[in-house]
Amino acid sequence: MQPLIDITLRLIMRGREKVFDSMIHPLAALIRFHELQVDAFTPVGSKLPQEALRLQQAMSPTLQQYYPRLFQRYGSTAVVPLRRGICTGCHVRHPAGASKLAEGVSQCQNCNRLVYDADEAFELCVG
Numbered sequence: 001m002q003p004l005i006d007i008t009l010r011l012i013m014r015g016r017e018k019v020f021d022s023m024i025h026p027l028a029a030l031i032r033f034h035e036l037q038v039d040a041f042t043p044v045g046s047k048l049p050q051e052a053l054r055l056q057q058a059m060s061p062t063l064q065q066y067y068p069r070l071f072q073r074y075g076s077t078a079v080v081p082l083r084r085g086i087c088t089g090c091h092v093r094h095p096a097g098a099s100k101l102a103e104g105v106s107q108c109q110n111c112n113r114l115v116y117d118a119d120e121a122f123e124l125c126v127g
């Protein structure tokens with residue numbers, strides 16, 4: 001028989017997981033999703049592991065639509081941070097007022113990669 005504390009803890013964790021899923025930021029979801037794709041060398045369109053599916057759902061519909069094409073084209077550099085306003089994929093300046101695909105994510109106007117502000121992403125990761 002399992003100790004009661006384990007069962008209670010598991011229930012709490014399951015509850016948290018649900019809250020976490022609905023609160024996950026599209027940028028955080030995109031970055032983690034991209035990491036999984038790169039790590040697993042998952043071919044676009046193949047069956048995704050459970051975590052990737054959850055992250056994909058947390059990404060905005062626009063990101064879900066754009067990502068596969070860009071991953072196919074650029075692989076690990078499909079999603080890159082901006083450094084001092086410069087796309088680290090193609091090294092062209094990214095206009096500050098560029099329209100966003102999702103909160104914190106826009107598209108490089110030169111190479112079309114998904115770009116994000118590194119400071120913003122850091123804040124999301126550390127809370």
Ligand SMILES: [Zn+2]
Pocket residue numbers: 087088089090091092108109110111112113
């Ligand atoms: Zn670029």
